[in-house]
Amino acid sequence: MLRIGITGGIGSGKTTVCRIFASLGIPVYNADQRAKWLMSNDKELIEAIKSLFGPEAYYENGQLNRQHLSDIIFSEPKKREQLNAIVHPAVWQDGDRWNAEHPDAPYTLKEAALIFESGGHKHLNKVIVITAPEDLRITRVVRRDGVERAAVKARIAAQMPESEKVSRADFVIFNDGHQMLIPQVLQIHRQLIAMSGGEAG
Numbered sequence: 587m588l589r590i591g592i593t594g595g596i597g598s599g600k601t602t603v604c605r606i607f608a609s610l611g612i613p614v615y616n617a618d619q620r621a622k623w624l625m626s627n628d629k630e631l632i633e634a635i636k637s638l639f640g641p642e643a644y645y646e647n648g649q650l651n652r653q654h655l656s657d658i659i660f661s662e663p664k665k666r667e668q669l670n671a672i673v674h675p676a677v678w679q680d681g682d683r684w685n686a687e688h689p690d691a692p693y694t695l696k697e698a699a700l701i702f703e704s705g706g707h708k709h710l711n712k713v714i715v716i717t718a719p720e721d722l723r724i725t726r727v728v729r730r731d732g733v734e735r736a737a738v739k740a741r742i743a744a745q746m747p748e749s750e751k752v753s754r755a756d757f758v759i760f761n762d763g764h765q766m767l768i769p770q771v772l773q774i775h776r777q778l779i780a781m782s783g784g785e786a787g
């Protein structure tokens with residue numbers, strides 16, 4: 587079974603593209619979602635986060651205070667690196683366990699914003715990068731989440747430049763609003779099925 591990563595900057599369209607792969611029967615692991623689940627449920631991780639960010643990192647009901655964490659990590663690079671250093675290994679371990687649950691899939695997809703930044707590509711056979719113009723990405727996220735443009739820009743500043751991701755990609759999907767996504771996904775799917783030794787439907 588092949589392990590494929592799918593990445594792209596904030597608002598590039600990772601989740602949208604993964605829905606298409608999922609509709610083809612491909613198991614998809616969403617690292618951003620799983621990271622937040624682990625940060626709210628894994629006792630060791632919770633303790634480590636509290637000691638880094640104080641008890642206010644969690645609400646009284648145990649929920650992660652995402653706003654508090656975002657305010658800090660997207661303005662203090664050192665704190666971000668410290669958080670990444672504890673969260674990313676836990677997510678990769680969790681992803682390995684998840685992979686083992688899908689032995690019959692021709693390939694699995696790991697959706698993560700930070701594959702190259704976290705070194706995760708070393709555990710993957712191929713990486714797909716989704717790219718879209720920065721202004722369009724910002725507009726899409728502002729519309730989706732009702733946040734300020736500046737908040738999206740702060741996240742972009744915390745990520746590897748999109749051009750560098752594209753240059754390191756095995757496959758690139760263009761999500762610029764002009765090129766259609768489904769044909770691009772189908773073409774990559776067929777190639778991955780062929781690589782895995784199977785046949786695309």
Ligand SMILES: CC(C)(COP(=O)(O)OP(=O)(O)OC[C@H]1O[C@@H](n2cnc3c(N)ncnc32)[C@H](O)[C@@H]1O)[C@@H](O)C(=O)NCCC(=O)NCCS
Nearest residue numbers: 595596617618621652655656670673677699700741744745
């Ligand atoms: C700060 C948190 C709580 C904010 O939660 P929120 O629901 O607002 O955002 P979400 O997690 O859905 O991320 C949305 C986007 O923000 C960007 N982003 C998130 N974490 C990071 C980071 N550490 N560095 C750069 N960009 C990031 C990504 O583009 C991501 O797709 C959360 O992002 C977090 O815990 N981040 C640190 C852990 C991490 O790196 N997670 C992502 C990959 S495993």
Ligand SMILES: Nc1ncnc2c1ncn2[C@@H]1O[C@H](COP(=O)(O)OP(=O)(O)OP(=O)(O)O)[C@@H](O)[C@H]1O
Nearest residue numbers: 595596597598599600601602603726727730761763
């Ligand atoms: N081709 C498209 N046409 C129109 N809207 C799109 C297109 N691609 C994505 N969007 C919209 O843009 C927003 C961002 O897309 P999506 O959530 O898939 O990105 P993402 O990369 O997963 O974002 P994040 O990094 O924040 O997790 C969503 O509201 C989505 O519906």
